[in-house]
Amino acid sequence: MLDWTFVLEWGGFALRWLHVVTAIAWIGSSFYFIALDLGLHPEAVAAAGVKGAAWQVHGGGFYHIRKYLVAPAELPAQLTWFKWESYATWLSGFAMLVLVYYLGAEFYLIDPAIADLTVWQAVAISLGSLGFGWLAYDAICRSAFGRDNTRLMLGLYVILVGVAWGYTQVFTGRAALLHLGAFTATIMSANVFLVIIPNQRVVVADLIAGRVPDPKYGIIAKQRSTHNNYLTLPVVFLMLSNHYPLAFASDWNWLVASLVFLMGVTIRHWFNRRHAHLPAPWWTWAATLALGALMVWLSLPDGRGEELQEGAALPPAAARFAAAEGFDEVAGIVLGRCSMCHASEPGYPGIGRAPKAVALETPEQVARQAQRIYVQAGITDAMPPANLSFMEPAERAAIIAWYRSALRGPAPG
Secondary structure: HHHHHHHHHHHHHHHHHHHHHHHHHHHHHHHHHHHHHOEOOOOOOOOOOOOEEEEEOOEEEEEEEEOOOOEEEEEEEOOOOOOOHHHHHHHHHEEEEEEEHHHOOHHOOOOOOOOOOOOHHHHHHHHHHHHHHHHHHHHHHHHHHOOOOOHHHHHHHHHHHHHHHHHHHHHHHHHHHHHHHHHHHHHHHHHHHHHHHHHHHHHHHHHHOOOOOOOOHHHOOOOOHHHHHHHHHHHHHHHOOOOOHHOOOOOOOOHOOOHHHHHHHHHHHHHHHHHHHOOOOOHHHHHHHHHHHHHHHHHOOOOOOOOOOOOOOOOOOHHHHHOOOOHHHHHHHHHHOOOOOOOOOOOOOOOOOHHOOOOOOOOOHHHHHHHHHHHHHEHOOOOOOOHHOOOOOOOOOOOOOHHHHHHHHHOOO
């Protein structure tokens, strides 16, 4: 029998690998060009239209790089476009969103204690918010309000805070922060796909036709590129946050997410000033540390759990596992071997909050985490870590038999 859980786990691993690699490529090229642009120097003798140049050394070779204020007089024979790093990052990230949060919506996306949504409703909110986010952002940037960059950035920050709070009102804490990252990343990638690259194509078309390119296209693209520069670090934090319950599993998770956008600004501001060979604003590091300390304080344990409370109705997928043969035995195994860490108030020394915010103190909670238990403690011995609670091979076999029995059996009701 083909074990689809096994296939999905490896599929998720492959997608995550691809997503990380493409994100490294996109972020690396983005940071490089920001640093290059800010570090340009005027040359004593420069070609017409050249804004500045830079000499760089890397890999044993020297590079002489020039930037044209609008475009060169003639289109070069070979032109490298930096776009696929952005596209591949968004596409692989969206594929992971579908695989983990849409196909596993009852486990990872929906918490009835927050909002009692059906799967299709939760997915519709997710997709709708990503699309609406880009449309609203783009409209604001193109409006009169968006002509003042400082005013625009402040306005966009207020919107992001509202979105952060809104996601926590409909999704699990883990999904809320990840969706805020996806919301922001969608804006960033759409900036490349729908604004920056099209504007560059207009300039290239003008050069081919022998026309003088309009500098407004470069100005607009530069504005969107600057936004991407300041949003990059917060997006990385939000994408990593689903592995760290101290970030996503508190009552103030939306505020933690909001503060990280300010940290992104302070950190990038320091680097941008350095790249431009301007005095380093050392105050930004004090501000960053203060913001980080505030985030840590907001994440202090408050007794709030993300998991479904005992006695609440189980979603159909979890109900199938609760009704499967061997469930009572498995529930006893998990409660005995795992609940010292996976609890609302962990009893194991050094653990302040349940790993991944997964509580395993009731049979209902065990049923909701069936797939994770099967993967982590059944077909692998990843949990308990170092087998600290001495789970026996027979107990792992019981978990495997129970999980596969549920997959073979009819759905409850």
